Amino acid sequence: xxxxxxxxxxxxxxxxxxxxxxxxxxxxxxxxxxxxxxxxxxxxxxxxxxxxxxxxxxxxxxxxxxxxxxxxxxxxxxxxxxxxxxxxxxxxxxxxxxxxxxxxxxxxxxxxxxxxxxxxxxxxxxxxxxxxxxxxxxxxxxxxxxxxxxxxxxxxxxxxxxxxxxxxxxxxxxxxxxxxxxxxxxxxxxxxxxxxxxxxxxxxxxxxxxxxxxxxxxxxxx
Numbered sequence: 189x190x191x192x193x194x195x196x197x198x199x200x201x202x203x204x205x206x207x208x209x210x211x212x213x214x215x216x217x218x219x220x221x222x223x224x225x226x227x228x229x230x231x232x233x234x235x236x237x238x239x240x241x242x243x244x245x246x247x248x249x250x251x252x253x254x255x256x257x258x259x260x261x262x263x264x265x266x267x268x269x270x271x272x273x274x275x276x277x278x279x280x281x282x283x284x285x286x287x288x289x290x291x292x293x294x295x296x297x298x299x300x301x302x303x304x305x306x307x308x309x310x311x312x313x314x315x316x317x318x319x320x321x322x323x324x325x326x327x328x329x330x331x332x333x334x335x336x337x338x339x340x341x342x343x344x345x346x347x348x349x350x351x352x353x354x355x356x357x358x359x360x361x362x363x364x365x366x367x368x369x370x371x372x373x374x375x376x377x378x379x380x381x382x383x384x385x386x387x388x389x390x391x392x393x394x395x396x397x398x399x400x401x402x403x404x405x406x407x408x409x410x
Contacts, residue, residue, distance in 0.1 A: 189267065189268065189269060190219040190220070190221060190267065190268055191218035191219045191220055191268070191269065191270075191286065191290065192218060192219075192220040192221070192268060192269075192270050192271070192272055192286050192289075192290060192315065193220075193221050193222070193223065193260075193261075193264045193267070193268045193270075193271050193272070194212070194220065194221070194222040194223070194271075194272040194273075194274050195222075195223055195225065195256075195257050195260050195261055195264075195271060195272070195273055195274070195327075196208065196222060196223065196224045196225065196274050196275065196276050197224075197225045197226075197253040197256040197257060197275065197276070198224050198225065198226050198275075198276040199226060199227055199230055199233075199250075199375045199378075200230060200233050200373065200374065200375050201233070201276045201277070201373075201375060202233055202234055202235075202236065202237055204276040204277050204362075205224055205234070205237055205245075205276050206237060206238065207279055208222075208274070208276060208278060208279060208280070209222070209237075209238075209239060209240070209243055211279045211280040211281065212243075212280045213240055214280075215280045215281070215282060215283050215284065215285055216242075216280075216284075216285070216286050217283070217284040217286060217287045218286045218287055218290070219242075220242065220286045221242045221243065221244075221268075222242065222243040222244075223243070223244050223245070223246060223260055224237075224243070224244070224245040224246070224276070225245075225246055225248060225256040225257070225259070225260060226245055226246070226247050226248075227247065227248065227249070227250040227251075228247045228248065228249055228250070229250055230247075230250075231247050246260070252333035252334050252379075252382060253275070253328075253333070253334055253379070254328035254329070254330070254332055254333050254334060254337055255328075255330070255333070257273055257327055257328045258326050258327055258328050258330065261273075261316075261321055261326070261327035261328075262321060262322075262325065262326065262327070264318075264321075265318035265319075265321040265322045265327075266318075266322070268318060269290075269317065269318055270290060270293060270315050270316060270317050270318055271315070271316055271318060271321060271327060272289070272313070272314065272315045272316075273313060273314055273316070273327065273328070274313050274359070275313075275361070277361060277362045277363060277370070278304065278313060278359050278360060278361050278362070279359070279360045279362060280359055281358040281359070281360055282302070282356065282357045282358050282359070285302065285357045285358075285359060288354055288356060288357050289301070289302060289315045289354055289357055290315065291354075292352035292354065293315065293317050293352070296317075296350065296408075296409065297317045297319045297320050297348065297350060297405065297408040297409070298317055298320075298345055298348070298350030298351065298352060299311055299314045299315065299316050299317070299320070299341050299342075299344075299345040299350065299351050299352070300314070300315045300351075300352040300353075300354055301313055301314045301315065301351075301352070301353060301354065302354055302355075302357035302358060302359040303353075303354075303355050303356075303357060303358050303359070304358075304359050304360060304361040305358065305360050305361060305366065306361040306363060306365070306366055308353055308355070309342075310338045310339055310341070310342045311338055311341050311342060311345070311351065311353075312338050312361070313359050313361070314338070314341050316341070319408050320344070320405055320408065323404050323405065323407070323408055324401060324404055324405070328340075329389075329390075329393055329401075331389040331392065331393060332386045332389045332390060332393075333382040333385065333386055334379045334382035334383075334386055335382055335383055335386035335387065335390075336386045336387060336389065336390035337386075339390055340390070340393065340401075343394075343398060343402070344401060344402060344405050345405075347402040347405060347406065348405055348406055348408075348409060364376060
């Protein structure tokens with residue numbers, strides 16, 4: 189079994205994918221793989237993308253980032269002990285980031301996450317142990333498309349006291365809110381449309397399904 193799969197939804201961002209790949213190549217220490225998940229109507233964007241043997245790109249019918257991640261994370265949970273969610277506008281800066289993020293998860297189920305220089309109160313770029321994915325049947329709560337998925341991760345991992353912030357790992361988020369050189373492109377705009385829907389979906393999840401999902405995750409401890 190390999191050590192970690194990093195799932196990266198992407199659209200219209202060849203340069204971002206190349207930067208992330210090169211940063212991971214320079215810093216990974218374990219048997220870590222990465223898969224970019226792009227859209228079938230956007231294949232031409234990625235002409236010329238150069239990937240090492242441990243990275244792949246797959247094209248699927250266009251869908252939000254949550255379903256894209258689930259499409260690959262659920263089967264990957266049978267092949268990897270943990271799955272990481274990243275976005276294409278991130279960059280791995282810390283040598284051995286994969287080893288450091290997996291270290292607190294070696295003794296049981298849980299979620300760890302790095303400093304992405306954007307938020308540290310919730311795991312925007314989490315490493316999720318595969319037992320959690322298999323128990324729930326998803327890595328991203330299926331009613332949410334883009335936002336509040338990370339709030340669910342925090343709620344679930346905190347419920348078992350297994351949420352680990354690893355500040356020595358920098359996985360920088362080059363978001364346009366943080367980096368003035370980054371433009372608010374159509375991919376950002378398309379994602380932001382999901383805000384109101386996902387806020388309501390998160391509220392419904394807390395009211396109707398959170399208790400059952402927490403019980404499922406707690407069951408992994410016994």
